[in-house]
Amino acid sequence: MGRSPSDLAVFIARRLVQLIPVLIGITILTFVFTHISVVNPCSQWFPHADPATLANCRAQFSQPLDVQYWNYLVNLVHGNWGASVTGVPVYPAIADGVPATLELVLASLFLMIVIGIPMGVIAAQSAGRWADHLVRIFYLSGWATPTYLGAVIAAIFVAPYFGLPSHGEYTSSPPPFTQYTHMSILDALLAGNLPWAWDAFVHLILPAATLAFINMGIATRMTRSSMLEVIPLDYVKSARMKGLSEFWVMYKHALRNSLITTTTVLGVTAGGLLAGTVVIEEVFGWPGIGAYAYTAIGGGGNAPNFDGAVAVVAVFAVGVVIANLIADILYGVLDPRVDWR
Amino acid sequence: MTAPVIQVEDLTIDYVVGAGRFRAVSNVSLEVPQGHVVGIVGETGCGKSTLAQAIPRLLPEPPATIGGGRIVFQGTDLVQIPQWKMPAIRGTGISMIFQEPLNSLNPAYRIYDQVAEAVRIRRIRESGRTPVDRRDQPPFDYTQRPQPDVGAELAKPFLPGGAAARAAQKALPRHPELRDEVLDYLKLVRINDPETILDLYPHELSGGMRQRIMIAMALSEKPALLIADEPTSALDVTIQAQVLTLMKELIEEVNTSILFISHDLGVIAETADELGVMYAGKLIEFGPVADLFERPRHPYTKALLRAAPTRYKSEGPLDSIAGSVPNLARPPPGCRFHPRCPLARPVCKTEPAPPFAPVEGAGEGHRSACFFAEEVASLP
Numbered sequence: 001m002g003r004s005p006s007d008l009a010v011f012i013a014r015r016l017v018q019l020i021p022v023l024i025g026i027t028i029l030t031f032v033f034t035h036i037s038v039v040n041p042c043s044q045w046f047p048h049a050d051p052a053t054l055a056n057c058r059a060q061f062s063q064p065l066d067v068q069y070w071n072y073l074v075n076l077v078h079g080n081w082g083a084s085v086t087g088v089p090v091y092p093a094i095a096d097g098v099p100a101t102l103e104l105v106l107a108s109l110f111l112m113i114v115i116g117i118p119m120g121v122i123a124a125q126s127a128g129r130w131a132d133h134l135v136r137i138f139y140l141s142g143w144a145t146p147t148y149l150g151a152v153i154a155a156i157f158v159a160p161y162f163g164l165p166s167h168g169e170y171t172s173s174p175p176p177f178t179q180y181t182h183m184s185i186l187d188a189l190l191a192g193n194l195p196w197a198w199d200a201f202v203h204l205i206l207p208a209a210t211l212a213f214i215n216m217g218i219a220t221r222m223t224r225s226s227m228l229e230v231i232p233l234d235y236v237k238s239a240r241m242k243g244l245s246e247f248w249v250m251y252k253h254a255l256r257n258s259l260i261t262t263t264t265v266l267g268v269t270a271g272g273l274l275a276g277t278v279v280i281e282e283v284f285g286w287p288g289i290g291a292y293a294y295t296a297i298g299g300g301g302n303a304p305n306f307d308g309a310v311a312v313v314a315v316f317a318v319g320v321v322i323a324n325l326i327a328d329i330l331y332g333v334l335d336p337r338v339d340w341r
Numbered sequence: 342m343t344a345p346v347i348q349v350e351d352l353t354i355d356y357v358v359g360a361g362r363f364r365a366v367s368n369v370s371l372e373v374p375q376g377h378v379v380g381i382v383g384e385t386g387c388g389k390s391t392l393a394q395a396i397p398r399l400l401p402e403p404p405a406t407i408g409g410g411r412i413v414f415q416g417t418d419l420v421q422i423p424q425w426k427m428p429a430i431r432g433t434g435i436s437m438i439f440q441e442p443l444n445s446l447n448p449a450y451r452i453y454d455q456v457a458e459a460v461r462i463r464r465i466r467e468s469g470r471t472p473v474d475r476r477d478q479p480p481f482d483y484t485q486r487p488q489p490d491v492g493a494e495l496a497k498p499f500l501p502g503g504a505a506a507r508a509a510q511k512a513l514p515r516h517p518e519l520r521d522e523v524l525d526y527l528k529l530v531r532i533n534d535p536e537t538i539l540d541l542y543p544h545e546l547s548g549g550m551r552q553r554i555m556i557a558m559a560l561s562e563k564p565a566l567l568i569a570d571e572p573t574s575a576l577d578v579t580i581q582a583q584v585l586t587l588m589k590e591l592i593e594e595v596n597t598s599i600l601f602i603s604h605d606l607g608v609i610a611e612t613a614d615e616l617g618v619m620y621a622g623k624l625i626e627f628g629p630v631a632d633l634f635e636r637p638r639h640p641y642t643k644a645l646l647r648a649a650p651t652r653y654k655s656e657g658p659l660d661s662i663a664g665s666v667p668n669l670a671r672p673p674p675g676c677r678f679h680p681r682c683p684l685a686r687p688v689c690k691t692e693p694a695p696p697f698a699p700v701e702g703a704g705e706g707h708r709s710a711c712f713f714a715e716e717v718a719s720l721p
Contacts, residue, residue, distance in 0.1 A: 234444035237399055238555065241439075243432025243462050243562065246425070256449045336542040337448060 003339060008329070011340035015325045022321060023314055027076075030313040031069050034297075034306045035061075045085050045303045057085070072307070082307025084296075090308045093292050094315060099182040100169065101281065101288030105273050105319075107208035108215065109266070116216040117262060120223025121250055127228060135220060143217035147276045151283035154210040164206045167285040171199055182287075207284040215272045222265040226258035260335045267327025271320045289315060345372035346566045346598040347396065347435075352410035352420075354388070354395050357403060363669045365391040367622045368410070370697070373566060378592055378599040380613030380630070382606055382645070384666055388622040390440070393570040393602045397435045398427050415565070432459065433466045436564035440571045442552035446543035453539040456523045456558050457516070463562045526557040529594075531587055549580035553587065560595060568600045573608060588612060606649045610634060615706070618642045621667050621677040627697065628707030638700040638709040638717050640682045676712070684713050 038044060042057035049057075061068070075082060081091040116139070123135040142150075159166035169175075169184035177191035185204065188197035230236060231254055239253040240246075277290030282299065285291070289312050294300065296308030332338045354366040366388040373379045381389045394400045396412055398419055412419040414434060419427070439445045446455060520539070527535035530553040543551055552572060559567055572588065573581040589612055592599060603609050609616055610630060617627045618641065626639040637643040647660040664681035667673050676694035679685040689712060697708040701715055711717065 232401070234439050234441050235447040238437075238439060238445045238558075239447065240399060240428070241397065241431055241437045242459050242558070243428050243430075243434075243466075244458075245428045253447050257447070334449065337544045 003332070003336075007340040008332075012325065012329070015321070015328075019318065019321050022317060026317040027073070027310055027314050028069065030310045031072060031306075032065060034304065034309050035065055035068065038304055041085070041304075072310070081311050084305035084308055085303050088305075090305070090311050093308065094289055094311055096182050097287060097289035097292045098315060100184070100286060101274075101277050101290055103183040103185070104204070104207055104211065104277060104281065104286055104288060104290075105270075107204050108212035108273060111208060111212035112216045112219050112266070112269075115212070116219035117223045117255070117259075119216075120220040120258075120262070121227055121255055123220065123224040124227035124231065125250065127224075132224075135224070139217035139220040142213040142215075145214055147214055147279045148283070150210050150214050151207075151280050154206055155283050159206055165203050166206055169200055169203055169287060170196065171203075207280050207286055210284075211273060211276050211280050214276060215269050218265055218269055218272075219262060222262045223255075223258055226261040227254055230254045230257050256334070260331060263327050263330045263334060267324040270323030270327075271316075274316045274319050345374050346414070347600075348372045348411070348413040349392075349396065350411040350413065352392070352395065352412060353408035354391055354400070355406050355408045356391075357406060361670045364408070364672070365405075365622055365669060366395065369619070369622075369624045370410075371617050371624060371627060373598050373600055374615075376596055376598055377614045378601055378612055380601045380603060380609035380616045381619055382603055382609050382616065383619035385604060386666055386669075387619045388669075389602045389604075389619050390570055392619070393437070393568050393600065396566075396568060396600070397431050397437060398424065399431075399437070429466075432462050432562045433564060435566045435568065436559040436562055437568040437570060438552070438555050438559050438572045441575050442548050442555055442572075443575070445555055446551055448543055450542075451539065452527075452541055452543070452546075452554055453520070453523055455543075456526060456554065456561060457519050459558045459561045460519060460522050460526070522561070526561040527554070529560065529591070530554070530557040532557075547580070548576050549584060552576060552580075552584050556584075556587070556591070560591070560597075564597065566598050566600065568602070570602045571604065574604065585611065606645065618645065621672055622669055623677060623694070623710070624697075625678070625694070625711070626707075626709045628709075629705075632707050636707070636718060638707060638715075639678075639711045640684050640717055641678050643717055644681075644683075684711075684716055686713075688712060 041061055042054055046054055046057060063071075072082060079091075081089070081094065083089045119135045119138070123132045126132045155166040158164070165171065175188065175191075175193075175196055177187065177193060177196070179187045180190055181187055184200035185197050188194075188200050227250075236249060236254050239249045244252070274290070277286075277288055278293050279290070280286065281288045281290035282294040292308060293312040293316075295302045296305040296312060298304040332340055349372065350370050352366060352369045353364065356363040356365055369388075369392060371379065371381075381392065383389045391400065391405070395405070395407065396414075396419070402424075407420050410420065414430065417430075419430065446452075523539065524535045527538060532538055532550070532553055538546070538550070538554075543554075546554070556572070569588070573584050576584060585608060592612060599612075601609065601613055613630050615628065616630045616633050617624050618633075618639065619625065620641050626633065626637070626642050628638075633642065634646065637646055641662075644660070644662045648662060662681055667677055667680070673680055673690075675688075675690045675692055676682070676685075678694075679689040682689065692712075694710045695712055697710050700707055700709050709717075
């Protein structure tokens with residue numbers, strides 16, 4: 001194994017093949033757990049339904065669990081992602097929700113990188129002094145905040161203080177243009193509608209910032225500790241010796257090597273970010289799969305949507321695996337000593 | 342004689358570690374004349390590396406603190422100026438080669454990028470735009486700025502090590518004149534195949550190669566003073582010899598002033614013009630190399646010379662100096678060498694060692710810090 005593009009392709013292909021057992025496992029788990037969570041689902045969901053509907057429902061849910069799962073899997077392979085008990089198909093909701101969630105997650109990832117990582121550098125440079133403590137207080141408070149609490153505080157107190165909107169993707173929905181990608185800013189830009197793009201941007205700030213604040217700690221902390229390991233090394237000294245200013249010594253020479261660890265950790269936080277979207281999207285009315293997951297598990301007084309819940313968890317699993325794959329690829333890009341394995 | 346490149350006067354450096362306070366360097370004075378090679382020898386832990394790193398203010402402060410003294414470089418006292426001004430002096434003013442070539446190149450960048458960075462820093466300084474000067478000068482005229490090389494940016498590989506990326510790089514040479522200069526410096530340090538080396542990463546090179554590149558990098562900034570902090574001690578013996586030969590040749594060719602730190606007397610004997618001997622944080626003897634080797638005027642120097650192997654043929658066990666290096670947290674009172682000194686008398690235990698003084702019967706510029714310097718010659 002070396003470092004040529006073909007090695008990279010083999011590496012990626014192998015990791016994607018590994019995704020298949022992960023998906024089978026995760027769908028079995030969620031399928032079993034959702035289906036055993038509700039006793040007599042048909043009589044609970046349709047207490048006043050006519051006998052025909054009830055019989056129809058029972059015909060589906062009275063089969064053994066393994067048969068139900070097999071049917072679900074066969075449908076999935078044929079492109080049928082199932083439907084909620086009220087007959088709303090799952091696939092369109094997921095297809096519209098994934099880009100919206102992706103936009104939110106990428107925006108918070110961006111904030112985590114441009115704020116969290118420099119904060120880690122500052123903390124490492126001033127280790128043990130007041131700036132270090134300040135940074136630690138900041139990231140620990142984010143770390144310790146439960147997602148729902150952070151989201152509610154942001155929506156109720158922070159939003160009016162800064163005059164930021166705290167609900168939805170746009171001020172009025174739907175927007176006056178076709179949503180091709182279902183990424184709010186991108187759609188407005190594709191329509192060439194700058195005021196709406198700005199509107200979408202303003203709507204994105206608060207949910208993204210909240211999600212970032214809660215998940216940022218690990219990036220800051222890892223950057224700080226790996227910078228503390230790198231700064232005493234000889235090559236940082238030789239960068240100083242060249243006559244580079246402290247800024248370039250830190251950000252070009254030391255941080256470049258610290259990022260190798262930070263990137264891996266950022267890949268791991270993908271799971272946290274995706275899990276955070278469930279609450280954040282619900283609180284901020286963001287039309288992504290996080291909010292969909294919330295309703296699918298029966299949040300907000302809805303009937304549980306088994307197929308929806310299984311689908312969302314599977315999509316999250318794919319997201320986490322791909323995020324870690326990207327992190328591993330970046331790891332190889334950042335560290336020339338790494339071979340693709 | 343021309344003015345010295347650097348004058349260290351009465352320099353004292355302390356390490357504050359926990360409750361202890363270690364005086365790693367105490368009251369050291371020395372100067373490096375223009376174009377000379379000044380060697381510093383001493384045992385491990387005698388403070389020579391601390392001294393070397395303190396001159397360009399590279400010591401981490403804290404734990405190190407400069408307790409007193411002056412480091413005068415080109416009329417400026419480096420002890421007094423703030424850290425943020427030091428980058429302007431490092432590189433082109435004072436440069437340094439470190440002990441550990443394996444770790445002193447950044448593993449994330451190609452050799453070209455690292456050497457080119459040094460060349461670029463020198464060029465910026467030569468054009469008069471140092472980061473320090475910029476604060477006092479009128480704002481930079483943006484109509485005069487050099488046009489960025491877009492082609493080179495495009496040619497930067499997205500994926501490392503790819504055949505496509507290599508082809509793209511060959512098609513669009515990065516800053517040809519910069520590349521040529523980098524190649525010149527790699528050739529200067531006798532790298533046989535500089536074109537290939539350029540695109541390699543440090544981990545793909547041997548220790549000797551990396552040290553050559555460090556030397557090339559330091560020289561490419563044309564420093565007024567080059568500090569070589571045991572540049573050969575981390576290398577294999579055969580590689581040591583190669584790098585040493587290279588250093589000797591470069592000293593002839595480049596004609597720069599060098600402060601050469603080593604624990605190896607043989608290395609010093611072959612390279613240095615003047616030699617200082619350090620013991621327990623103090624400079625105890627200083628003089629022209631030949632004179633110092635022939636007529637050592639400090640018992641420690643004498644013992645050190647006796648302990649060094651002189652011939653390759655076995656002559657029985659080597660001499661060693663009895664006792665061990667003193668703990669710098671609690672140095673012995675009086676002269677620091679007295680517990681191990683064959684000439685020690687009561688005065689050595691109570692009175693601090695005398696200041697540097699010329700010694701009778703020794704050559705010009707030969708000074709020693711011993712009460713009984715004249716008697717050293719009579720030692721076996």
